[in-house]
Amino acid sequence: MQTFRKPKLSQFHHLFRFTLNSLYPLNQTKSLSNDSKHPKSTSSLPNPIDAGSSNRKPISLWPGMHHSPATHALWEARSTIFEKPINGNTNCHDPSSLDPKSPSQSRTSILYNFSSDPILREQYRNPWNHIRMGKLVEDFDALAGTVALKHCCNEDGSTRPLLLVTAAVDKMVLKQPIHIDADFAIVGAVTWVGRSSMEIQLEMIQSPNGDPNISNSPAIVANFTFVARDSDTGKAVPINKVLPETEKERLLWEEAEQGNISRKKKKEEQKRGESGDNARLMTLLAEGRIFSDMPALADRDSILMKDTCLQNSFICQPQRRNTHGRIFGGFLMRRAFELAFSTAYSFAGAAPHFLEVDHVDFFRPVDVGSFLRLKSCVLYTELDNPARPLVNVEVIAHVTKPELRSSEVSNRFYFTFGVDHEAIKNGLRIRNVVPGTEEEAQKVLERMDAENS
Numbered sequence: 001m002q003t004f005r006k007p008k009l010s011q012f013h014h015l016f017r018f019t020l021n022s023l024y025p026l027n028q029t030k031s032l033s034n035d036s037k038h039p040k041s042t043s044s045l046p047n048p049i050d051a052g053s054s055n056r057k058p059i060s061l062w063p064g065m066h067h068s069p070a071t072h073a074l075w076e077a078r079s080t081i082f083e084k085p086i087n088g089n090t091n092c093h094d095p096s097s098l099d100p101k102s103p104s105q106s107r108t109s110i111l112y113n114f115s116s117d118p119i120l121r122e123q124y125r126n127p128w129n130h131i132r133m134g135k136l137v138e139d140f141d142a143l144a145g146t147v148a149l150k151h152c153c154n155e156d157g158s159t160r161p162l163l164l165v166t167a168a169v170d171k172m173v174l175k176q177p178i179h180i181d182a183d184f185a186i187v188g189a190v191t192w193v194g195r196s197s198m199e200i201q202l203e204m205i206q207s208p209n210g211d212p213n214i215s216n217s218p219a220i221v222a223n224f225t226f227v228a229r230d231s232d233t234g235k236a237v238p239i240n241k242v243l244p245e246t247e248k249e250r251l252l253w254e255e256a257e258q259g260n261i262s263r264k265k266k267k268e269e270q271k272r273g274e275s276g277d278n279a280r281l282m283t284l285l286a287e288g289r290i291f292s293d294m295p296a297l298a299d300r301d302s303i304l305m306k307d308t309c310l311q312n313s314f315i316c317q318p319q320r321r322n323t324h325g326r327i328f329g330g331f332l333m334r335r336a337f338e339l340a341f342s343t344a345y346s347f348a349g350a351a352p353h354f355l356e357v358d359h360v361d362f363f364r365p366v367d368v369g370s371f372l373r374l375k376s377c378v379l380y381t382e383l384d385n386p387a388r389p390l391v392n393v394e395v396i397a398h399v400t401k402p403e404l405r406s407s408e409v410s411n412r413f414y415f416t417f418g419v420d421h422e423a424i425k426n427g428l429r430i431r432n433v434v435p436g437t438e439e440e441a442q443k444v445l446e447r448m449d450a451e452n453s
Contacts, residue, residue, distance in 0.1 A: 048111040048185060049073050051139075052120035069120055070110055070139040071330065074146050078323070100241040103249050106151040106200075107189035110143055115183050124180070131178045133354045134334040134341070136204075136220075141166060141330030143188050144200045144224040145322075151190045151198060152228065152239050162237065163229040165365065166329040167197065170259075172222035172357035182206055184219065191249070192256030196236035199256045200224045222357070223256075231324075262453065281441050288436040302432040305440050308378035310343045313400075316370045327366040332397060333357075336374060336413040340393040343376040344417040348391060350428055352417035355390070359450065361412045366399055373398045373407070378433045379414070380444050389430040391417045392447065414447060 051070040114121040126132040148164045178184070184206035192199040204220040228239045244250040288305075291298045314335075322328040337357075344352040366372060375396050382390035397411040419430060435441040 048109045051110055051112045052117045068135050068139055071142040074142045098240045100243045101151055102243050102245045103189040106147045108147050109185050109187040111185045113183050128351055131180050134337040137337050138330035138334040140202055140222050141333055143186055147188045147200050148226040163231050163324050164226050166362050167227045168225040169357055169360035170223045174220055174355050176219050178219050190242050191252040193242040195238050197225055197227045280445055284435055284441040287434040302434050304436045305377055305433050306436055308347050311375040313373045316366055316368055316372055318368045321368050332411055336395040339374050339376045340395050340415040343393050344391045347378050348419050350420045350423035352419055355418050356416040358414035358416055364410050366410050371400045373400050379447055380433050381430055387424055389419050
């Protein structure tokens with residue numbers, strides 16, 4: 001696995017102070033803070049949630065039992081909320097009645113004790129003896145959901161009647177290799193709040209080379225956006241503001257605020273048609289037209305986007321539902337990641353390695369029983385550095401209803417993969433991917449611009 005940092009990304013990342021001011025009495029989970037087997041980086045975490053020690057409660061206490069060990073543990077951490085009656089505050093949607101909260105009040109950590117728990121470790125191992133990133137992506141979403149829930153909880157641990165759902169993932173970046181036989185922790189907290197949305201930053205912390213005596217830096221940094229909806233009407237409702245306490249928290253808040261302003265400005269430009277670039281579009285389409293009109297003369301080192309596609313379909317089972325009875329967003333992310341990985345693998349001819357979740361959009365919820373179709377393609381490749389080619393993959397999820405003869409997009413996922421360096425040294429060549437239609441070319445331009453913004 002190669003270490004990677006994409007150009008033009010924000011260079012500011014920081015380590016969370018590990019404090020867990022939990023609103024939940026996690027009586028059913030085992031405290032690991034004094035376990036001498038843990039590396040120094042995780043032993044200082046007060047009451048971390050142990051990904052492998054969840055004591056199974058009756059299925060009636062939460063839905064969706066068939067998840068990863070980590071999501072089992074997180075579901076258990078949330079279970080005290082579902083055991084309590086909902087606070088009957090009639091002004092629960094009045095912004096003036098919502099107390100601001102600090103990031104430390106939502107900060108949550110989950111520990112993966114891989115070094116001493118071979119059963120847990122085996123569930124996260126892929127065929128190449130690396131971390132199975134699809135399961136880790138699923139766990140990131142589950143932890144972000146727990147953080148969001150804690151931020152919106154009342155002081156007595158009860159919640160207002162809210163639906164808290166994943167709206168987007170804006171970057172999940174690999175900063176350093178992950179070691180399958182070393183302990184690590186994922187830590188998250190709310191960093192920014194709008195009126196009805198919140199941004200949550202999560203970091204995976206693992207000592208370089210698994211050595212607990214070496215100072216740690218994040219192996220993965222991810223940013224999730226959650227939105228709050230009224231459980232009866234589905235309309236946006238206000239949530240608690242966030243009050244940064246430390247200088248790092250204030251910098252994170254300012255960074256998120258600026259990003260939010262930039263996204264709104266870009267949407268306005270797109271509505272007015274100011275972001276179009278006809279010359280770039282025609283340049284992208286030029287090679288694709290040769291494939292269409294003069295295929296014998298097409299560049300042998302290029303391939304049409306449509307010829308890189310894969311897809312699969314499945315029925316969404318009730319075991320994959322979340323606490324709101326809809327399909328768990330982390331499950332959708334895992335399935336999309338695994339299809340994207342397969343797409344990059346079949347395109348490159350060598351096992352790819354994960355570099356980034358570039359972006360994920362959740363347009364509409366997916367219900368139990370939905371017929372879901374995932375379609376993937378290599379959107380474009382980056383070949384500026386021949387020794388380090390990058391493969392960018394798009395996955396689109398469609399909720400299909402044969403009875404109604406309808407199909408709607410529920411999610412879009414974008415991933416970046418690298419290719420094995422040894423395979424490149426041994427002569428493996430990655431082909432350039434070209435769009436064959438104007439629609440495909442427009443998608444490529446939009447994604448490139450998003451990456452460079």
